[in-house]
Amino acid sequence: MSAPTAALLIIGNEILSGRTQDANLAFIARHLAGLGIPLREVRVVPDVEAEIVAALNALRDRYSYVFTTGGIGPTHDDITAECVAKAFGVPLLRHPEAVRRLEAHYADTGLLNEARLRMANVPEGGILIDNPVSTAPGFQIGNVFVMAGVPKIMQAMLTGITSRLVGGPVTLTRSVASAIPEGSFADPLRLLAAKHEGVDIGSYPAFRQGKVSTALVLRTADVAALDAATADVVAMLRDLGGVPEVVEGYGEEKGG
Amino acid sequence: MSAPTAALLIIGNEILSGRTQDANLAFIARHLAGLGIPLREVRVVPDVEAEIVAALNALRDRYSYVFTTGGIGPTHDDITAECVAKAFGVPLLRHPEAVRRLEAHYADTGLLNEARLRMANVPEGGILIDNPVSTAPGFQIGNVFVMAGVPKIMQAMLTGITSRLVGGPVTLTRSVASAIPEGSFADPLRLLAAKHEGVDIGSYPAFRQGKVSTALVLRTADVAALDAATADVVAMLRDLGGVPEVVEGYGEEKGG
Numbered sequence: 001m002s003a004p005t006a007a008l009l010i011i012g013n014e015i016l017s018g019r020t021q022d023a024n025l026a027f028i029a030r031h032l033a034g035l036g037i038p039l040r041e042v043r044v045v046p047d048v049e050a051e052i053v054a055a056l057n058a059l060r061d062r063y064s065y066v067f068t069t070g071g072i073g074p075t076h077d078d079i080t081a082e083c084v085a086k087a088f089g090v091p092l093l094r095h096p097e098a099v100r101r102l103e104a105h106y107a108d109t110g111l112l113n114e115a116r117l118r119m120a121n122v123p124e125g126g127i128l129i130d131n132p133v134s135t136a137p138g139f140q141i142g143n144v145f146v147m148a149g150v151p152k153i154m155q156a157m158l159t160g161i162t163s164r165l166v167g168g169p170v171t172l173t174r175s176v177a178s179a180i181p182e183g184s185f186a187d188p189l190r191l192l193a194a195k196h197e198g199v200d201i202g203s204y205p206a207f208r209q210g211k212v213s214t215a216l217v218l219r220t221a222d223v224a225a226l227d228a229a230t231a232d233v234v235a236m237l238r239d240l241g242g243v244p245e246v247v248e249g250y251g252e253e254k255g256g
Numbered sequence: 257m258s259a260p261t262a263a264l265l266i267i268g269n270e271i272l273s274g275r276t277q278d279a280n281l282a283f284i285a286r287h288l289a290g291l292g293i294p295l296r297e298v299r300v301v302p303d304v305e306a307e308i309v310a311a312l313n314a315l316r317d318r319y320s321y322v323f324t325t326g327g328i329g330p331t332h333d334d335i336t337a338e339c340v341a342k343a344f345g346v347p348l349l350r351h352p353e354a355v356r357r358l359e360a361h362y363a364d365t366g367l368l369n370e371a372r373l374r375m376a377n378v379p380e381g382g383i384l385i386d387n388p389v390s391t392a393p394g395f396q397i398g399n400v401f402v403m404a405g406v407p408k409i410m411q412a413m414l415t416g417i418t419s420r421l422v423g424g425p426v427t428l429t430r431s432v433a434s435a436i437p438e439g440s441f442a443d444p445l446r447l448l449a450a451k452h453e454g455v456d457i458g459s460y461p462a463f464r465q466g467k468v469s470t471a472l473v474l475r476t477a478d479v480a481a482l483d484a485a486t487a488d489v490v491a492m493l494r495d496l497g498g499v500p501e502v503v504e505g506y507g508e509e510k511g512g
Contacts, residue, residue, distance in 0.1 A: 013458050016295045017429075018285030019473060019506045020460070022278070025300070029274030039272045041307070042300035044281070047458070051297070074442040075459040076449045115442030150461060173273075186330040186371030193332045202269050202303070203331040204276070205406060217275060250275045 003168035004037045004064040009055055010044040011070040011080055012149055023151045024069050031158055036167030036221075037065060047071060052083040060087070060144055065165065067158070070149030072138060074115040081139075084146055085123035095122040098137050105135040130160045140164065169221035175251040176216045176233050178242035181205070188236050189216075196229040198222060215251065259424040260293045260320040265311055266300040267326040267336055268405060279407045280325050287414055292423030292477075293321060303327060308339040316343070316400055321421065323414070326405030328394060330371040336402055337395075341379035344397055351378040354393050361391040386416045396420065425477035431507040432472045432489050434498035437461070444492050445472075452485040454478060471507065 008028055014020040022044075029039045040063060045051040052071075059066045071080030085092040098120035106112035119136035122128070129138035129145065131153055138147045138157050145164075147157045182189075182203045193201045200219040205212060216233055220226050230246060237244040245251075264284055270276040278300075285295045296319060301307040308327075315322045327336030341348040354376035362368035375392035378384070385394035385401065389409045394402045396417065403413045438445075438459045449457045456475040461468060472489055476482050486502060493500040501507075 010298075013456065013475075014460055014473070015281070016285060016298065017289060017473075017475070018282040018295075019429075019458075021282045025271070026274040026277045029272060033273060039274070040302060042266075042272065042298075044298035046296060073459070073461070074439040076442070076446040077458050111440065113439070113443055115446070116439040118442075119439075173275075183330040183369070183372040183375075184367065186332070186374075187369055190332040190371070200269065202275075202333050203329070204270055205329070217270070217273075219269075219273070 004166060005040045006032050006037050006065040006067065007041045007043070007059040007063040008039060009052075009059055009066060009068040010042065010149075011047065011052055011068055012044075013046050013077070015044050015070075016046055024149070024154050027151070027155060028067060028069075028158060032065075032165075033171055033173075035162065035165055036170040037165060038171065047077045047079060049079060049083050049086065052080065053087045056084065056087045056144065060142065064143060066144045068144065068146050069154055072119065072136070072146060072148055074119055074136075078118075080146055081121045081123065084126075084141060084144060088123055088125075088141055088144075090124040090141075092121050093124050095120050095126065095128065095137075095139075098122060098128060101135055101137065129157050132156050132160070171219050171221050172223060172226050173249050174218045174226055174230050174246060175249065176218070176230065176237065176244050176246050177206075177213060177251060178216075178237045178244045179211065179213050180237055180240050180242040181212050182214045185214075185236060185240055188239075189233075192229070192232050192236060196225065196232065198225050199229040201229065201233070217250065260422060261296045262288050262293050262321040262323065263297045263299070263315040263319040264295060265308075265315055265322060265324045266298065266405075267303065267308055267324055268300075269302050269333070271300050271326075272302055280405070280410050283407070283411060284323060284325075284414060288321075288421075289427060289429075291418065291421055292426040293421060294427065303333045303335060305335060305339050305342065308336065309343045312340065312343040312400065316398065320399060322400045324400065324402050325410055328375065328392070328402060328404055330375055330392075334374075337377045337379065340382075340397060340400060340402055344379055344381075344400075346380040346397075348377050349380050351376050351382070351384065351393075351395075354378060354384060357391055357393065385413050388412050388416070427475050427477050428479060428482050429505050430474045430482055430486050430502060431505065432474070432486065432493065432500050432502050433462075433469060433507060434472075434493045434500045435467065435469050436493055436496050436498040437468050438470045441470075441492060441496055444495075445489075448485070448488050448492060452481065452488065454481050455485040457485065457489070473506065 126139035126141040382395040382397040458473040
């Protein structure tokens with residue numbers, strides 16, 4: 001079996017209009033990376049059935065896992081479950097266990113109306129994803145995992161389905177920061193990257209205390225290859241007069 | 257001519273790995289919305305030529321404008337210009353005016369090496385996009401606008417090309433906040449949304465001071481339709497015992 005891959009489908013007009021800043025992509029990317037499942041593509045689509053169905057079918061054919069966020073609430077603009085059913089060509093059914101959970105959650109409140117019961121609609125064959133925050137579940141069907149858009153709920157759902165995912169080798173990450181601007185090492189770095197072709201090397205400018213700095217990020221599942229490439233990067237930066245700082249992971253940089 | 261549309265292609269392993277939180281989508285979405293150019297789709301792809309070329313060709317065929325961010329620096333992982341040239345089937349040329357700007361910027365520093373000169377490579381027929389922050393330009397070719405990934409530079413580039421974009425009717429936005437949870441108004445809201453079918457109505461839960469609240473966001477270019485739908489939404493929330501607050505735009509809510 002080849003190494004697993006993932007895609008994320010973000011569903012919602014509020015992201016495309018700029019009203020809401022997405023807060024899920026980076027969390028999902030890091031969580032999946034920790035499981036050895038690299039995120040390879042993200043799409044953001046509006047609350048439009050044809051767009052959701054087309055994007056979902058394109059992604060689920062191509063990647064081992066597809067995660068969706070958004071559109072599973074009780075209102076008219078929450079159409080994800082219907083769209084996933086259409087994408088899979090199966091009927092949308094009211095899931096008995098989901099109904100039971102909503103009934104228990106809303107017991108004696110008189111609040112369990114038809115709109116809230118819609119949150120128990122699941123495509124035929126779907127398996128529930130627990131929602132420990134606000135009860136209304138997500139669901140899995142095939143290789144597609146349908147989650148809420150509210151970050152706190154999404155994070156709880158993703159954590160809860162970890163055991164359903166089969167990961168591959170975990171990518172190790174190391175960051176080398178220095179004050180050398182990237183244009184000054186780009187030529188030797190090109191040769192270095194070609195020499196260490198199994199290591200993904202990214203170069204990211206950043207600004208620290210108003211000064212240009214650069215982070216070189218090295219990523220591979222092979223620790224020996226990572227050590228060798230890191231040593232060469234450090235030597236290259238020292239040759240240019242830099243004082244490279246090496247940290248495991250991404251360090252503190254949050255540049256654009 | 258039909259109303260203009262836009263797509264955004266975010267290029268970069270650092271977004272897909274979760275290292276960097278994208279800070280460009282929401283800015284671009286709001287800027288374009290102000291010009292009457294709704295953002296309809298976003299894709300995030302890795303620094304892989306085939307992925308970039310395929311996504312760019314899919315998007316530029318479908319939307320009036322395509323904006324890209326990332327991959328136009330001097331290092332080996334900056335491959336956007338080559339990929340755009342391939343997508344358009346034109347050669348990549350060293351742009352004389354871009355070279356002149358870099359020569360002026362780096363005059364007497366001795367820093368203008370081959371790597372930095374790569375930032376003057378532009379697909380044949382490309383028109384420069386000014387970079388008032390760090391000189392190295394972006395470029396436009398056809399309906400595609402290639403911009404930097406660093407937010408400060410991207411924002412300056414986008415502002416600078418505003419006069420090249422032909423907008424349509426500007427969508428007006430109004431938000432109605434209340435403490436009524438969305439499940440309690442979802443049934444009447446469905447009827448209301450069907451009645452005002454020219455108005456896009458989104459419902460977004462949020463948490464204010466630890467309490468559930470909801471924002472209903474109404475969007476349309478037709479002010480009379482907006483007024484009518486807003487009045488109905490306010491009446492609906494009052495019927496349910498709510499104290500709706502109406503603001504122009506998106507208000508203070510920044511929910512997930």
